[in-house]
Amino acid sequence: MIIDGTSAAAIAQAARALAGGQLVAFPTETVYGLGADAGSDRAVAGIFAAKGRPSDHPLIVHVADASSVPLFASDVPAFAQKLMQAFWPGPLTLILPRRPEMATAAAGGQASIGLRCPAHPVAHALLVACAQAQPPVAGVAGPSANQFGRVSPTTAQHVAAEFGDALLVLDGGPCRVGIESTIVDCTRGVPVLLRPGTLTREQVEAACGERLRSVQELQGEAPRASGTLESHYAPQARVRLMDAKALQTALDVLGPDARGIAIYARAILQTRSAHVLRRRMPDDAAETARQLFAVLREFDAQGVRLIWVETPPDEPEWEGVRDRLQRAAAG
Incomplete structure (x- = not known):
């Protein structure tokens, strides 16, 4: 069911649904996300089931602002703080060391967690309402609201076409960015690009004051991250x-x-x-x-x-x- 995301009543309805363990689709500036309470492993399992997504493939957790980061991350390097100051709210996801007790299912069982503060006003209103809900929802896990591996949705109608009327969808209009966020790994002492987006390497490097590495440059296995499989974003054709x-x-x-x-x-x-x-x-x-x-x-x-x-x-x-x-x- 598509509802008007600019309505305060709709935002409250969606926040109640998320606090109650239900799934809600919501707009961001990049693509529409399929949201669940990141603190509830049972709710997050609903995302994996609905998308047909492997449970070890981590989800990005959306937060209202940087003050929520310490709830999920055990450490935030100085260069990551600079990136948050420069690009949040916006299309940038940071992979940070995860607090062991937080968002295990959303992290795909990894010791790291992907965090993002979206710039879309409907997403922000929803996240603020979730933080104030009873029980509060500190963060919303939200991969793209489509079947796993397929084309991401950039309108509420795209989401409804994927999941039907049973899913609550907040309509915030067409997404203005249109492709998913840039992902930077901040768990290895230097910034590492895991997924490019509309933020360029030069912009990221200028903001954090360090050279952006590639996965191939460093020893060891990179954290798994959303949208980094070789085959992804594929239409039927x-x-x-x-x-x-x-x-x-x-x-x-x-x-x-x-x-x-x-x-x-x-x-x-x-x-x-x-x-x-x-x-x-x-x-x-x-x-x-x-x-x-x-x-x-x-x-x-x-x-x-x-x-x-x-x-x-x-x-x-x-x-x-x-x-x-x-x-x-x-x-």
């Missing part, structure tokens, strides 16, 4: 990344017989088939991120078998979009 020349060659080879194909590209391409669906990819990385998942869902709704996407530019601001498309193509 098969995704293939190609440069503009390869796209045009493929269309020329198929000629007028091309069917069941959708194309998302910046380049102007020619086709002799009236059956090829086309959407132009924006030249701007932020706008592409904003619409990417909605476009993939739109193509799926049209029943195409193949989605051909022009490979995004190899530039820092496109890293998050490239990551999502590479994982979608791996599916």
Whole structure:
């Protein structure tokens, strides 16, 4: 059931549901999340069951502000504090050492926990109401509100299409960022990028005053984190990344017989088939991120078998979009 997330009564209803152990979908600036009380292992188990997600694949816990971090994290390095000051509320998740007694199920059994303070006003209002609920909900575990491995939702309608009317969905309008948060591991003494997003490496490094490492640079196994599996964000149709020349060659080879194909590209391409669906990819990385998942869902709704996407530019601001498309193509 979709309810108006701008209504105080709806926020109160959703907070009561979460405090009572139920699932609630809510908007963030990145994508819609499927929320449960992070402090209740039973409630969190409902997320894994609803999504078909492995229980050892950790969830991100959403908090109202940085004051809630010590409830979940046993240590917050200085560079992590700088990142919170610079980007919270916003599309940044920090992986921190977890208090052993907190959010075991949400952490996938790991000794670390992913924390984020979302910037969306509906999400913030919900988190504040949860903290004031009886019993209080200190944090809301909230992976993307879709079936595991599939395209993330950026509207309330996307969520309803995935889970039906039984799920309470707070409608906060279309998500303005459109792809999931940047994830930085803060458990190994230096900042390590686990998942790119719309925040660039340069922005993160400037804020924390340290070079952002990659997982490959450091010894030891990185903490598991949301959205880092090789195959993820995949529509029903098969995704293939190609440069503009390869796209045009493929269309020329198929000629007028091309069917069941959708194309998302910046380049102007020619086709002799009236059956090829086309959407132009924006030249701007932020706008592409904003619409990417909605476009993939739109193509799926049209029943195409193949989605051909022009490979995004190899530039820092496109890293998050490239990551999502590479994982979608791996599916």
